[in-house]
Amino acid sequence: MDKPARPPHNRALTHSLPSRMSDRIASILTSASEIILGKPDVLKLSLSCLLAQGHLLIEDVPGVGKTTLAQTLAHLLGLQYRRIQFTSDLLPADIGGVSVFDKDSGQFRFQPGPVFCQVLLADEINRASPKTQSALLEAMEEGQVTSDGETRKLPQPFFVIATQNPLDQIGTFALPESQLDRFLMRLSLGYPSHQAEKELLLGQSRRELLLQQGNVLSDGDVLDLQSQVGGITASPALIDYILALVNASRSHARVALGLSPRSGLALKRAAQAWALIDGRKAVVPEDVQAVFPHVAGHRLQLNSGDDSGVATLIKELLADVAIP
Amino acid sequence: MSAVRDHLSAAKVYRVLAVLFLIAAPHLPRLPLWASALVIAMGIWRALAAQRTWPMPGALLRNLLAGLALVGIWTQYQTLNGHHAGVALLVVMLAMKLTEMTTRRDYLVVIYLSYFLLITHFLFSQEMIMLLLMFAGALAITSVLIEVNHPQGILPLKRNLRLSGTLMLQAVPLMLIFFVLFPRIPGPLWGIPTDAGAGMTGLSDSMEPGMISELGMSDAVAFRVRFDAEAPPRSELYWRGPVFEYFNGRSWLPGPGSDLPMREQIEFEGPPTVYEMQLEPHGKRWLLALDLPRGPLPEGTSMGRDLVLRHKWDVIDKKLYRLASGTRYNVDSEASERYRQHLLSLPQASNPQTREMVLSWKAQDDAPQAIIATALQHFADQPFHYTLRPPLLMNQHSIDQFVFETRRGFCEHYASAFTFMMRAAGIPARVVTGYQGAERNGDYYIVRQSDAHAWSEVWLDGRGWVRIDPTAAVAPERVELGLGGALPAGEPIPGLARLSRGTLVQLQLRWDQVNAAWNRWVLAYGPELQQNLMAALGMSGLRALLIALTVLTLSSLLIVNLLVARAHQSELERDPVQRIWRRFLGKLKRAGLAPQPSEGPIDLSQRIARQAPKLAGDAERISQLYVRLRYASRQTDPALLKRFRQRVRAFPSRAG
Structure with missing residues (x-):
C-alpha cells in the first residue's frame, strides 16, 4: 500500500521548524557534547530550561563540570557570562551593585553588580545568608534589580544556574521550598562514565576547546526561540496527562505535599521547550515524561521528610499513571 | 512538642466539623456532662487551629486525654459495652480524633467514623422521622467525602449535593435488597443489653393503687390493631395483659408459676375475630391480646396458666403479629385444689371491715352469683366515684380505707377491692390488667396508655373463668365511651382521650396513620416475616437466605461493573481517534508487543522498531498520525482521521 522507501526513524514527526533554526539547535547540542562529555541529557535539559525562561538548580559535588556547563551554554548561545561564588558574608549589594560617589562629577554613580549579565552561575548558593539568597531570587523572578530606590532592568535573556553542594551541612542555609519552586528544574550532573572520563583526561583543556568553537546563536536568536516555546501546541489530551500526573502526586500515600498548580504550569512549559528542541510543533507525552523528574523532583515533599525516596516515587508515578 | 502541621484548608475543616456536630448533636444530651464538654472543646480547638493556626494538642496531651476519657466512660457506665457506653466512647474518641486530623488519611478516617456514628442513632430510635434525619446526615457526610476526594477541590454546594444525592440514590436498590434479605436474628440482638427496656411506658408487672391512673395521663400509643372484619363492640374490647394472683396487702403480684403452660380447655362461641397487632415495645414479655386468644398462636409465643400470651423474650422492639380471639368463651377446666387455694389466699387479718361485710353478704346468700351481684x-x-386523681391510701388496710372512707378511685382500686371481696367470700379470683376500648383511626384502631384498665376474673364452677369489671358498675361510661366520657367534669383529661376533637388532634391522628404504616411495612419486618417471605419464595432457613444474599450481592456488583465499563466505553466512542488507537493497541497486544499504559506513541513505535523491525514502518506511520490527531491539533481533520483508520485497519500489513 505504501512505498516502503521512507526513512523509518524520522523524529521530526510533524511540521518541522525552519530548518536553519533546528539545525542550529542540533549543532549547539553537538558542540556542547564535545565539551561536556557523556551528558547529552543534561545538556538538552539545561537548554530546554533556558528556552523555557526558567532557571536551573544543579545539585552536585564539586568538580563534575558545573562551571564548564554554564560557560559552554553561554558561549555557544552567544550570551554574556558571569559567576558569583556565594559565601556566608556575601551581601545583596555584592550581587546587585552599589552606588559609589564619583569625585569628578560630584554625583553618585551606580556600579552594576555581577548580576547584570545573561548567564549567571551562582555557585554554592546555599552558603549565603537568606537575605542574599532572596536578593538573587528577586532578580530571577522579576528580571530586575532594585537599589537605592531605583529599579534597573537586567539584560535579556537572563538565565541563572545555581549550584548547591548536597553534602554540605555546616554553615549552609537550605533554600526553603517556596524558593526552590523558583527554579524550573533541578538537575544533577553526576560522575562521568569511564569512557567519558578517559577521554576527558586524554584530551585538551575544556576551556581551550570551548574557545576554539564559535558562537552558534546570538542573544537575539535565543529571545526568538524563547518566544517560540509558548507557541508549541499542548493539546487538551496532553493537558489531561499533565493533570493526571499532578493529581497522582497529590493523592499518593507517601507524599506530604503534592505538586502545585504552578508546578503544572512549569511542567507544561518545560515540555514545550523540550518539544521545540526535538523539532516538534506539538508536545507529546514523551516530552512530559522526559522533563517530569527534573521539574517535579524538588517540588515534591515526602511524608518521611527524606529526599532519597523522591526519585523512586517519580519513577513509580511515571510508570503507574496511564496516558489518557 | 512541635505543633502538628495542618495541611487541610480551613474551609474543609469547618465543613467536617459542622457535619460532625450535626450528627453527634442528638447524642450529646445522652452523654455525661464532662463528655459533652470535652467533645465541644475538641471541636472548638480544631476550628481555632484551622482559623488562627493554633497548634493542635501534641501526642502526649492527646494520649493523656484519650486515656482519661476511657477511664471516665468506664467509671460512668461500669462498662465499655452496651449501646450507651459504646456510643459515648465513639463520640468522645471521634472528637479526639479531630485534633489529630491533619492528613487526608485522618480526614477519611473521621468521615468513615461519622457514617458509623450516624447508624448508632438507630439504637435509640427507629421512628420514621429518624430515617429522614439519617438520610440528611448521610447526604451531608457524603458531600464532605466528595469534597475531600474531588480533584477540583471544593465544589459549588448545588453541584456537590447533586453528586452526593445521586450516589445515595444509587445505593437505594442495594439498601432494599439488604433490607429484605439480610438475615434477621431472632431474639434480642446480643448488642442490646438490659438497659434497652428502660424508659418504656406500659403496664407493670405488679399493681398498686395509683399505678394505672398514672398511665391514664399518657397519650402514648400502646398498640395499634387492624381487624380483618368488623371490630367487636367497644364493650367487648378487653385487651388482656398481665394477670395478678397474689396479694400482699398492698400490691398485686403475679402468682408463682402463672407462666406454666396452660392446661385449660377453652370453648369459644361464635366466629373468631381475626386481627393484626402492632405492639409498641414495653420491655416485658407479655403480648397484649383481645380476651381471649384462640387458634394457632404466633411463632415464639405461649399461653400460661393465667391465659396471658407471652413471647420468648422481652418485647424491646416493635412487634407485629396476627391473632384470632373469641370474646365469648368458656374455660373448661377444673382448677386443681392447690391452685384454687392459692387463688383464695389473702394476707391474714388484713382489711377486717371489708371481710366482715363480705361475710355478712355470704350469710344472706352463699351462691357465688349472688355474692358477685351484691358486691357490684x-x-x-x-x-x-370514678376519678383519675384518687386520694392516697396510706392506711395499712388500704382496701378498708377505700371501701369505707375515700370511695374515690380509678379502675385498679375497684378491681383490687372487688377481687379481695371475692376471695374473702371463698370465690377464686384474680386481677387482670390490660387495656379497654380502642379508638378508630382510618382503617385501624389505636389503643393508648390512657386506655389502660384493670378488672377481675372469678372462677365459677362449671363456667370457669368469668370476667367481672367492677369499674363498669361505678362508671358504665368508661366501658361505653372511654376515659373521656367517664371522668367527672373538671378533671384533667389527657388530650387525646377527650371526646371533642380539634384540628391539632386530627393532625396527630393523621401522623399516627403514617407511623402505623411505617411500623407495619418496615419496622415489623422481623425474623418471622422474613422466614415467611423466604418460604413463599421457595427458600427456607438461614442457609438459603445466605445463598440468596450472596447471589444478589455478586450480581449487583456485576451490574455495577458493567455499567462502569459502559460509561467508559461511551467516553471512548465519543472520541474516534482514541477508539481507533485502542484497536491498534489491541492488535499490538495480540502480536506480543503489549503496550504499557504509560508508554507514549513515539516510545511505542521505537520499541516496536527494536522488537519487531518488520512492523516498524507501519507502526511509525500510525504513531505519527496519532500524534498529529491527538496532540498537534485541536480539531480533528477528517482526511487525516480516515487515513489513520485505514492504516490501523490494515495493520499489520504484509506488504510493509
Missing part, C-alpha cells in the same frame, strides 16, 4: 350493687349504690 354495693359499688353502684354507695357514693363511689
Whole structure:
C-alpha cells in the first residue's frame, strides 16, 4: 500500500521548524557534547530550561563540570557570562551593585553588580545568608534589580544556574521550598562514565576547546526561540496527562505535599521547550515524561521528610499513571 | 512538642466539623456532662487551629486525654459495652480524633467514623422521622467525602449535593435488597443489653393503687390493631395483659408459676375475630391480646396458666403479629385444689371491715352469683366515684380505707377491692390488667396508655373463668365511651382521650396513620416475616437466605461493573481517534508487543522498531498520525482521521 522507501526513524514527526533554526539547535547540542562529555541529557535539559525562561538548580559535588556547563551554554548561545561564588558574608549589594560617589562629577554613580549579565552561575548558593539568597531570587523572578530606590532592568535573556553542594551541612542555609519552586528544574550532573572520563583526561583543556568553537546563536536568536516555546501546541489530551500526573502526586500515600498548580504550569512549559528542541510543533507525552523528574523532583515533599525516596516515587508515578 | 502541621484548608475543616456536630448533636444530651464538654472543646480547638493556626494538642496531651476519657466512660457506665457506653466512647474518641486530623488519611478516617456514628442513632430510635434525619446526615457526610476526594477541590454546594444525592440514590436498590434479605436474628440482638427496656411506658408487672391512673395521663400509643372484619363492640374490647394472683396487702403480684403452660380447655362461641397487632415495645414479655386468644398462636409465643400470651423474650422492639380471639368463651377446666387455694389466699387479718361485710353478704346468700351481684350493687349504690386523681391510701388496710372512707378511685382500686371481696367470700379470683376500648383511626384502631384498665376474673364452677369489671358498675361510661366520657367534669383529661376533637388532634391522628404504616411495612419486618417471605419464595432457613444474599450481592456488583465499563466505553466512542488507537493497541497486544499504559506513541513505535523491525514502518506511520490527531491539533481533520483508520485497519500489513 505504501512505498516502503521512507526513512523509518524520522523524529521530526510533524511540521518541522525552519530548518536553519533546528539545525542550529542540533549543532549547539553537538558542540556542547564535545565539551561536556557523556551528558547529552543534561545538556538538552539545561537548554530546554533556558528556552523555557526558567532557571536551573544543579545539585552536585564539586568538580563534575558545573562551571564548564554554564560557560559552554553561554558561549555557544552567544550570551554574556558571569559567576558569583556565594559565601556566608556575601551581601545583596555584592550581587546587585552599589552606588559609589564619583569625585569628578560630584554625583553618585551606580556600579552594576555581577548580576547584570545573561548567564549567571551562582555557585554554592546555599552558603549565603537568606537575605542574599532572596536578593538573587528577586532578580530571577522579576528580571530586575532594585537599589537605592531605583529599579534597573537586567539584560535579556537572563538565565541563572545555581549550584548547591548536597553534602554540605555546616554553615549552609537550605533554600526553603517556596524558593526552590523558583527554579524550573533541578538537575544533577553526576560522575562521568569511564569512557567519558578517559577521554576527558586524554584530551585538551575544556576551556581551550570551548574557545576554539564559535558562537552558534546570538542573544537575539535565543529571545526568538524563547518566544517560540509558548507557541508549541499542548493539546487538551496532553493537558489531561499533565493533570493526571499532578493529581497522582497529590493523592499518593507517601507524599506530604503534592505538586502545585504552578508546578503544572512549569511542567507544561518545560515540555514545550523540550518539544521545540526535538523539532516538534506539538508536545507529546514523551516530552512530559522526559522533563517530569527534573521539574517535579524538588517540588515534591515526602511524608518521611527524606529526599532519597523522591526519585523512586517519580519513577513509580511515571510508570503507574496511564496516558489518557 | 512541635505543633502538628495542618495541611487541610480551613474551609474543609469547618465543613467536617459542622457535619460532625450535626450528627453527634442528638447524642450529646445522652452523654455525661464532662463528655459533652470535652467533645465541644475538641471541636472548638480544631476550628481555632484551622482559623488562627493554633497548634493542635501534641501526642502526649492527646494520649493523656484519650486515656482519661476511657477511664471516665468506664467509671460512668461500669462498662465499655452496651449501646450507651459504646456510643459515648465513639463520640468522645471521634472528637479526639479531630485534633489529630491533619492528613487526608485522618480526614477519611473521621468521615468513615461519622457514617458509623450516624447508624448508632438507630439504637435509640427507629421512628420514621429518624430515617429522614439519617438520610440528611448521610447526604451531608457524603458531600464532605466528595469534597475531600474531588480533584477540583471544593465544589459549588448545588453541584456537590447533586453528586452526593445521586450516589445515595444509587445505593437505594442495594439498601432494599439488604433490607429484605439480610438475615434477621431472632431474639434480642446480643448488642442490646438490659438497659434497652428502660424508659418504656406500659403496664407493670405488679399493681398498686395509683399505678394505672398514672398511665391514664399518657397519650402514648400502646398498640395499634387492624381487624380483618368488623371490630367487636367497644364493650367487648378487653385487651388482656398481665394477670395478678397474689396479694400482699398492698400490691398485686403475679402468682408463682402463672407462666406454666396452660392446661385449660377453652370453648369459644361464635366466629373468631381475626386481627393484626402492632405492639409498641414495653420491655416485658407479655403480648397484649383481645380476651381471649384462640387458634394457632404466633411463632415464639405461649399461653400460661393465667391465659396471658407471652413471647420468648422481652418485647424491646416493635412487634407485629396476627391473632384470632373469641370474646365469648368458656374455660373448661377444673382448677386443681392447690391452685384454687392459692387463688383464695389473702394476707391474714388484713382489711377486717371489708371481710366482715363480705361475710355478712355470704350469710344472706352463699351462691357465688349472688355474692358477685351484691358486691357490684354495693359499688353502684354507695357514693363511689370514678376519678383519675384518687386520694392516697396510706392506711395499712388500704382496701378498708377505700371501701369505707375515700370511695374515690380509678379502675385498679375497684378491681383490687372487688377481687379481695371475692376471695374473702371463698370465690377464686384474680386481677387482670390490660387495656379497654380502642379508638378508630382510618382503617385501624389505636389503643393508648390512657386506655389502660384493670378488672377481675372469678372462677365459677362449671363456667370457669368469668370476667367481672367492677369499674363498669361505678362508671358504665368508661366501658361505653372511654376515659373521656367517664371522668367527672373538671378533671384533667389527657388530650387525646377527650371526646371533642380539634384540628391539632386530627393532625396527630393523621401522623399516627403514617407511623402505623411505617411500623407495619418496615419496622415489623422481623425474623418471622422474613422466614415467611423466604418460604413463599421457595427458600427456607438461614442457609438459603445466605445463598440468596450472596447471589444478589455478586450480581449487583456485576451490574455495577458493567455499567462502569459502559460509561467508559461511551467516553471512548465519543472520541474516534482514541477508539481507533485502542484497536491498534489491541492488535499490538495480540502480536506480543503489549503496550504499557504509560508508554507514549513515539516510545511505542521505537520499541516496536527494536522488537519487531518488520512492523516498524507501519507502526511509525500510525504513531505519527496519532500524534498529529491527538496532540498537534485541536480539531480533528477528517482526511487525516480516515487515513489513520485505514492504516490501523490494515495493520499489520504484509506488504510493509
